[in-house]
Amino acid sequence: xxxxxxxxxxxxxxxxxxxxxxxxxxxxxxxxxxxxxxxxxxxxxxxxxxxxxxxxxxxxxxxxxxxxxxxxxxxxxxxxxxxxxxxxxxxxxxxxxxxxxxxxxxxxxxxxxxxxxxxxxxxxxxxxxxxxxxxxxxxxxxxxxx
Amino acid sequence: xxxxxxxxxxxxxxxxxxxxxxxxxxxxxxxxxxxxxxxxxxxxxxxxxxxxxxxxxxxxxxxxxxxxxxxxxxxxxxxxxxxxxxxxxxxxxxxxxxxxxxxxxxxxxxxxxxxxxxxxxxxxxxxxxxxxxxxxxxxxxxxxxx
DNA sequence: CTTCTTTAATTGCATAAGCAACCTAAATTA
DNA sequence: TAATTTAGGTTGCTTATGCAATTAAAGAAG
Numbered sequence: 001x002x003x004x005x006x007x008x009x010x011x012x013x014x015x016x017x018x019x020x021x022x023x024x025x026x027x028x029x030x031x032x033x034x035x036x037x038x039x040x041x042x043x044x045x046x047x048x049x050x051x052x053x054x055x056x057x058x059x060x061x062x063x064x065x066x067x068x069x070x071x072x073x074x075x076x077x078x079x080x081x082x083x084x085x086x087x088x089x090x091x092x093x094x095x096x097x098x099x100x101x102x103x104x105x106x107x108x109x110x111x112x113x114x115x116x117x118x119x120x121x122x123x124x125x126x127x128x129x130x131x132x133x134x135x136x137x138x139x140x141x142x143x144x145x146x
Numbered sequence: 147x148x149x150x151x152x153x154x155x156x157x158x159x160x161x162x163x164x165x166x167x168x169x170x171x172x173x174x175x176x177x178x179x180x181x182x183x184x185x186x187x188x189x190x191x192x193x194x195x196x197x198x199x200x201x202x203x204x205x206x207x208x209x210x211x212x213x214x215x216x217x218x219x220x221x222x223x224x225x226x227x228x229x230x231x232x233x234x235x236x237x238x239x240x241x242x243x244x245x246x247x248x249x250x251x252x253x254x255x256x257x258x259x260x261x262x263x264x265x266x267x268x269x270x271x272x273x274x275x276x277x278x279x280x281x282x283x284x285x286x287x288x289x290x291x292x
Numbered sequence: 293c294t295t296c297t298t299t300a301a302t303t304g305c306a307t308a309a310g311c312a313a314c315c316t317a318a319a320t321t322a
Numbered sequence: 323t324a325a326t327t328t329a330g331g332t333t334g335c336t337t338a339t340g341c342a343a344t345t346a347a348a349g350a351a352g
Contacts (some may be wrong), residue, residue: 066340
């Protein structure tokens with residue numbers, strides 16, 4: 001790689017989170033505007049549970065690329081606000097299966113809507129082809145360092 | 147934008163930080179391996195001071211895309227470990243000018259080296275042209291939502 | 293079986309982030 | 323020049339993260 005690019009602050013700063021920080025903040029703001037009192041991090045957990053309930057904390061950790069302690073605490077907080085419950089797995093008593101509460105399920109529609117809005121704000125004016133390209137490239141980066 | 151892409155979990159998850167989290171962790175790890183006891187967040191502050199000392203906290207906030215309280219606390223911690231000092235601006239007594247200590251300057255060489263290593267690990271196997279493309283696209287996203 | 297190892301989750305400790313409220317100094321304006 | 327607004331920083335409160343160490347259950351090896 002060229003030194004010019006290596007030294008490019010712009011390049012490094014987007015890799016180190018400028019864009020994703022901006023997206024999280026925007027999602028957070030949109031959730032708040034829609035009266036959803038959840039953080040963007042909580043959203044990422046709920047997102048996966050909206051697709052499939054009964055995931056273990058380890059599975060959630062893998063899906064959201066967080067470590068186990070982070071998941072423990074996110075689930076603690078989500079339980080505190082009564083959006084999910086831990087159910088001890090009878091088959092494997094080490095595991096907790098995480099389920100949505102009725103209220104947790106109720107948030108799906110608005111939660112998905114706000115994330116879709118956020119995403120469309122983010123990618124406004126971009127071509128599908130550009131998005132595919134960016135995704136492809138970032139995927140390679142991720143594989144390099146995950 | 148197509149629904150297929152809107153629903154793409156992969157796409158959303160990289161936008162919400164998978165890649166940048168991985169980069170931060172890798173940088174953190176590389177710094178630690180090189181015996182530099184600073185966090186990746188502290189690195190971003192030092193990076194700008196290595197380019198130019200005497201920046202105000204507000205300028206650092208703008209450069210690193212953080213809010214003012216975050217900078218206050220990062221500078222507190224950097225002062226605590228004696229890498230920077232606050233100097234009250236005589237011209238504008240509201241401002242602090244942030245300078246590196248001798249030790250802070252000493253870390254420049256190794257700090258820049260480790261970030262270069264991290265970056266080259268991240269972009270291994272990618273073409274310059276791909277990187278330019280990704281940067282360009284992410285720049286558009288950032289402008290949309292910053 | 294009993295020991296050893298691996299796995300799921302939790303806890304402790306330290307750092308970092310966002311938002312709102314606040315303080316003080318500077319700049320504006322009336 | 324007094325009153326108001328703006329700008330730079332700090333503090334309080336809450337949430338989130340990483341890493342290391344720990345507990346308890348499950349699985350493997352002897």
